[in-house]
Amino acid sequence: MEQNDKRQNNNFDRCTSGLRKAGVKLTHQRIEICREISGRTDHPDADAVFHAVRQRMPTISLDTVYRTVSTLINLGLIGTLDVAGESARFDNNIDPHHHFICNRCGEAYDFQSEELDNIVLPEEVKALGTVLDTRIQARGICFECAKKDQH
Amino acid sequence: MEQNDKRQNNNFDRCTSGLRKAGVKLTHQRIEICREISGRTDHPDADAVFHAVRQRMPTISLDTVYRTVSTLINLGLIGTLDVAGESARFDNNIDPHHHFICNRCGEAYDFQSEELDNIVLPEEVKALGTVLDTRIQARGICFECAKKDQH
DNA sequence: TTTGGTGCAAACCGTTTGCATCGCT
DNA sequence: AGCGATGCAAACGGTTTGCACCAAA
Numbered sequence: 001m002e003q004n005d006k007r008q009n010n011n012f013d014r015c016t017s018g019l020r021k022a023g024v025k026l027t028h029q030r031i032e033i034c035r036e037i038s039g040r041t042d043h044p045d046a047d048a049v050f051h052a053v054r055q056r057m058p059t060i061s062l063d064t065v066y067r068t069v070s071t072l073i074n075l076g077l078i079g080t081l082d083v084a085g086e087s088a089r090f091d092n093n094i095d096p097h098h099h100f101i102c103n104r105c106g107e108a109y110d111f112q113s114e115e116l117d118n119i120v121l122p123e124e125v126k127a128l129g130t131v132l133d134t135r136i137q138a139r140g141i142c143f144e145c146a147k148k149d150q151h
Numbered sequence: 152m153e154q155n156d157k158r159q160n161n162n163f164d165r166c167t168s169g170l171r172k173a174g175v176k177l178t179h180q181r182i183e184i185c186r187e188i189s190g191r192t193d194h195p196d197a198d199a200v201f202h203a204v205r206q207r208m209p210t211i212s213l214d215t216v217y218r219t220v221s222t223l224i225n226l227g228l229i230g231t232l233d234v235a236g237e238s239a240r241f242d243n244n245i246d247p248h249h250h251f252i253c254n255r256c257g258e259a260y261d262f263q264s265e266e267l268d269n270i271v272l273p274e275e276v277k278a279l280g281t282v283l284d285t286r287i288q289a290r291g292i293c294f295e296c297a298k299k300d301q302h
Numbered sequence: 303t304t305t306g307g308t309g310c311a312a313a314c315c316g317t318t319t320g321c322a323t324c325g326c327t
Numbered sequence: 328a329g330c331g332a333t334g335c336a337a338a339c340g341g342t343t344t345g346c347a348c349c350a351a352a
Contacts, residue, residue: 011243025326043241063333078241078242089196092191094228102280113273116273124262128293129294129297133289139284142279178306178308214342
């Protein structure tokens with residue numbers, strides 16, 4: 001409990017001071033959005049954050065949540081679970097395999113590895129449920145984009 | 152090359168015979184969509200498949216691509232790269248960590264593991280680009296959902 | 303003839319944007 | 328007064344759906 005409060009405060013401070021450092025005004029709405037996201041251990045979407053904050057601040061709008069959350073992401077103060085805003089992409093490879101995804105162009109490259117297929121997950125995970133499939137997602141910059149960068 | 156043709160045929164057969172087995176009619180459009188997806192090593196989205204198939208079959212509609220692709224996914228004949236149709240979810244945990252995602256309810260649980268943070272990727276990946284971040288995504292059924300199943 | 307599949311258009315939903323207003327400083 | 332931040336409403340892009348038509352069994 002005490003431990004939990006501490007973590008929340010750390011998250012909250014990271015977000016608010018991060019915004020301040022970036023020269024972004026700390027408005028009431030932004031503070032409340034930070035508080036909401038920091039206090040959660042689940043992974044809410046924009047709408048969930050909006051509804052939660054609206055309890056305390058009935059005038060807030062969903063747009064402000066979107067704008068604030070997107071600044072937080074751009075500043076690296078929070079993360080996203082999946083690649084937002086992209087369209088669904090299909091994969092005809094249904095054998096176990098892994099992905100290297102380029103952060104710049106979004107291209108996904110497959111790679112295979114028997115070793116990685118047999119990864120042993122920590123005990124902790126067994127307490128969550130039954131694992132059916134384990135995949136690795138490596139992110140970085142692909143050579144195509146790296147080449148373009150050095151023009 | 153020969154190797155590649157073989158793989159494509161395998162994928163194509165898997166898709167078409169899978170549809171047949173499921174009692175779904177093998178129409179011209181569906182066959183072409185299967186052929187297109189099977190012949191690709193990249194990860195096209197619905198629109199890319201649509202444009203490619205339209206070259207050969209100018210009357211096909213985007214709707215049919217969506218419908219066919221969604222049957223293929225439901226039958227497990229192709230996979231998706233990311234969880235389609237879901238909204239973006241935020242994560243106040245920016246430390247390196249991994250996810251266990253429930254296939255039933257979509258809930259995402261964090262877990263940490265120093266071992267897994269230091270995973271060694273195969274040589275193959277180095278040829279693709281510079282890796283900045285490696286995360287594990289385990290999928291399965293969480294205990295909450297498992298409980299509900301046995302009502 | 304019946305049934306499922308298709309194309310079209312409209313709805314839908316999450317997200318973004320243009321614009322007028324608001325509230326600090 | 329000036330400027331960024333906000334709320335509103337409308338736009339947007341990917342996806343789904345209702346409906347009438349079509350084609351194969």
